[in-house]
Amino acid sequence: MTVLLETENLTKHFDLGHGRQVHAVDGLSLAIEEREIVGLVGESGSGKSTFGKTVLGLHERTAGRVSFQGEDLPASYRQQDFRRYAPHMQMIFQDPYSSLNPRMTVGEIVGEGLKLHSDLSGREVRERSAEWLQRVGLEPAHMSRYPHEFSGGQRQRIGVARALILEPEFVVCDEPISALDVSVQAQVINLLDDLKASLGLTLLFIAHDLSMVRYVSDRMAVMYLGALVEVGKANDVFFDPQHPYTRFLVAANPEPDPRTERRRAFSAIQGEIPSPINVPPGCRFANRCPQAMPQCREQTPQLIPLQEKGGREVACHLFG
Amino acid sequence: MSALLEVRDLEVEFDTYGGTVHAVRGVSFDVRAGKTLAIVGESGCGKSVTVQSIMGLIPIPPGRIVAGTAELRGVDILGRPEVDGRDVRGDAIGMIFQDPMTSLNPTMTIGDQIAETLQTHRGQDRPQARARAVELLEMTRIPEAEQRAGQYPFEFSGGMLQRAMIAMAIACEPAILVADEPSTALDVTIQAQILDLLGDLQAKTSMAIILITHDLGVVARLADEVAVMYAGRIVEHGTADAVFHQSGHPYTQGLKAAMPTRNSRRDDPLQPIDGSPPDLFAPPPGCAYRPRCPNAMRICERRDPPAFPLEPSDASRPSSAIDVVANTNQEDAASGSQAPTPRTPPEETDIHPAKDATAAPPHRDHFSRCWLHQSEARAHFAAAAAGDGDPP
Structure with missing residues (x-):
């Protein structure tokens, strides 16, 4: 397998003024192989979306490196950089309501990428847009309608068509189904699945629904307060979590089965995710971790592969 | 209680x-x-x-x-x-x-x-x-x-x-x-x-x-x-x-099949529910779930399903089961002549057959509003009422 996209110590801080900074993403290294689906999970505020956007150049990165097909991507994108990379890397957004321009028709929204990034004629662009609408399960006749005329699930399909019409190699899906009803979530997941198979897509799938991420992804990366705490095969991470935080996360994930839930010997993780403005020294999870040792409050643990767990990477002093 | x-x-x-x-x-x-x-x-x-x-x-x-x-x-x-x-x-x-x-x-x-x-x-x-x-x-x-x-x-x-x-x-x-x-x-x-x-x-x-x-x-x-x-x-x-383990209604079953559980494997595709919920400005006649239902029958289009009990509840309750089936049968016979009016659904009486103190309200029991359960309801009724003669 060849690596399609790789980040090395990717860091994104937002400046709040007065010398204060939000440490949204702090030195995150992740390699995504071709045709792989990597699920990125974590609580809100853990920096998942910021990571996705920084990878695509939608945020200027503070430090670190991003390479795509072996080529380093610029730290800050200029107009021509977007022109160059947009056909290869795209994003599907969480909120199908606010991510579509209400004043553009669906045809214009879906076709805009082609208009900017190809030399097809207006008519060819329209034909391709119509074809893509069909591909995502809408009608070519919907081209002249506006986003408000569609339901949430349909809008998400429009978002998918818009992102995929340029046939990118890499797509960041930022919580693509969180805003949708259960019955519609499966429609969008199956659609992404079909398109992944036919186009050979590589996906970074950001979500907080562990069951869905486990189901969708090949590998799962767990993020906490701007850093990765565990990375491994999705099933392994879900069924045999190693990092204390991942264990809590899996234990907190409710299963749609009252018998399982009754049997669950459950203790919710105490406390809340600390503010990314004052990141504690040492392990970021130490203040909520029942197994924290003195060392955890001083030294920041690095991701290390566990041989006995098939190369699972865990950032925790318990495994040091 | x-x-x-x-x-x-x-x-x-x-x-x-x-x-x-x-x-x-x-x-x-x-x-x-x-x-x-x-x-x-x-x-x-x-x-x-x-x-x-x-x-x-x-x-x-x-x-x-x-x-x-x-x-x-x-x-x-x-x-x-x-x-x-x-x-x-x-x-x-x-x-x-x-x-x-x-x-x-x-x-x-x-x-x-x-x-x-x-x-x-x-x-x-x-x-x-x-x-x-x-x-x-x-x-x-x-x-x-x-x-x-x-x-x-x-x-x-x-x-x-x-x-x-x-x-x-x-x-x-x-x-x-x-x-x-x-x-x-x-x-x-x-x-x-x-x-x-x-x-x-x-x-x-x-x-x-x-x-x-x-x-x-x-x-x-x-x-x-x-x-x-x-x-x-x-x-x-x-x-x-x-409701989770003996789901009766196709919608409940659909919701369950649409989401992954810890047992779903990557190669079992999720089963989405096609389509979207009906327009409540003008709810369709018959069962509102029919357009999305994989099991829809002709009766679903014409008549709104009443609440069919799914399990024989405890022995004190067969009377409500009898009423549900009995009323349904009567309506079956009568329904050919007039379309049901959506405002006062004919099965209103079916859902609450007996409001007296002795019969426990059927709301507590497992029920499903789906015509698929009509025959099952009849079977339950037959079993429960075995001593009391046949349903009308």
């Missing part, structure tokens, strides 16, 4: 520019002390409107309660702000909402907001109410409650705000706590804390909880009974185990 709250045949409409939305179309359920009833369904199915109309929270107009009763300990509270000198809202029934940030007053401290509830409903003086507010914050496991009581909502995180909302909702020791998507806006770990807290509070106070949610995982964790709503109706009802 008799029910704390009995809701019967509730119908709610909203007048809009586009016409009349039939949001709730004949909903009945019981809520019992110390138990949790989960009302499950997708956006727009009427689950929130149902509860809001019981609490008098829907704006009238454009809203309109067309029919129904909601008896709290035997007194109808529909449209009544107070019962026996206690306010319904905030006193007898407490409520927490999905978005705690917008449900709290940003210009008042958390402590004052909780105290206000006690001053208003209980006539406590300010110091008394403030002291109780701090106790309540401690009960909901807010650290440094004393200090926190003096802070404003913006100084709280989402999970803390939801705890503060719960503290406020239980301030007057309500008989019923309505939790409308209490954990939807929260992360899984915080969600687990809130669900834990609700369960503990219920064990301590034996209050009833009406849990409104679309998350089947949350339902599985907290609910004793489940009512599945679709297009303004309860399409399946039963104990949590029955």
Whole structure:
């Protein structure tokens, strides 16, 4: 397998003024192989979306490196950089309501990428847009309608068509189904699945629904307060979590089965995710971790592969 | 055990520019002390409107309660702000909402907001109410409650705000706590804390909880009974185990198949429910789920299915099963001549065959509104009534 996209110590801080900074993403290294689906999970505020956007150049990165097909991507994108990379890397957004321009028709929204990034004629662009609408399960006749005329699930399909019409190699899906009803979530997941198979897509799938991420992804990366705490095969991470935080996360994930839930010997993780403005020294999870040792409050643990767990990477002093 | 709250045949409409939305179309359920009833369904199915109309929270107009009763300990509270000198809202029934940030007053401290509830409903003086507010914050496991009581909502995180909302909702020791998507806006770990807290509070106070949610995982964790709503109706009802493990209605089965469980493998595709919920401006005749239903039959198009019991309940109850089937059969014969009018569904009588004290209300039993169960219902009836002769 060849690596399609790789980040090395990717860091994104937002400046709040007065010398204060939000440490949204702090030195995150992740390699995504071709045709792989990597699920990125974590609580809100853990920096998942910021990571996705920084990878695509939608945020200027503070430090670190991003390479795509072996080529380093610029730290800050200029107009021509977007022109160059947009056909290869795209994003599907969480909120199908606010991510579509209400004043553009669906045809214009879906076709805009082609208009900017190809030399097809207006008519060819329209034909391709119509074809893509069909591909995502809408009608070519919907081209002249506006986003408000569609339901949430349909809008998400429009978002998918818009992102995929340029046939990118890499797509960041930022919580693509969180805003949708259960019955519609499966429609969008199956659609992404079909398109992944036919186009050979590589996906970074950001979500907080562990069951869905486990189901969708090949590998799962767990993020906490701007850093990765565990990375491994999705099933392994879900069924045999190693990092204390991942264990809590899996234990907190409710299963749609009252018998399982009754049997669950459950203790919710105490406390809340600390503010990314004052990141504690040492392990970021130490203040909520029942197994924290003195060392955890001083030294920041690095991701290390566990041989006995098939190369699972865990950032925790318990495994040091 | 008799029910704390009995809701019967509730119908709610909203007048809009586009016409009349039939949001709730004949909903009945019981809520019992110390138990949790989960009302499950997708956006727009009427689950929130149902509860809001019981609490008098829907704006009238454009809203309109067309029919129904909601008896709290035997007194109808529909449209009544107070019962026996206690306010319904905030006193007898407490409520927490999905978005705690917008449900709290940003210009008042958390402590004052909780105290206000006690001053208003209980006539406590300010110091008394403030002291109780701090106790309540401690009960909901807010650290440094004393200090926190003096802070404003913006100084709280989402999970803390939801705890503060719960503290406020239980301030007057309500008989019923309505939790409308209490954990939807929260992360899984915080969600687990809130669900834990609700369960503990219920064990301590034996209050009833009406849990409104679309998350089947949350339902599985907290609910004793489940009512599945679709297009303004309860399409399946039963104990949590029955609804999850012996799901009767194709919609319930569809919801379950649409989400991955820990056992689903990557190569088993999820089974989405095709299409989208019906337009409630003009609910289709027959079963509202028919256009999306993989098992639809011809009768589903013509006639709205009544509630078919799915399990023979205990021996004291065959009479209600008989009534359901008997009435259905009569209607079957009569239905050829006239189309059913959507406003007063003919099966109204079927759902509540006997309101006398001896027959337990069928709302407690596992039922499904689906024609698929007609033959099963008949079989149950035949078994139950074996000694009493054949059905008419």
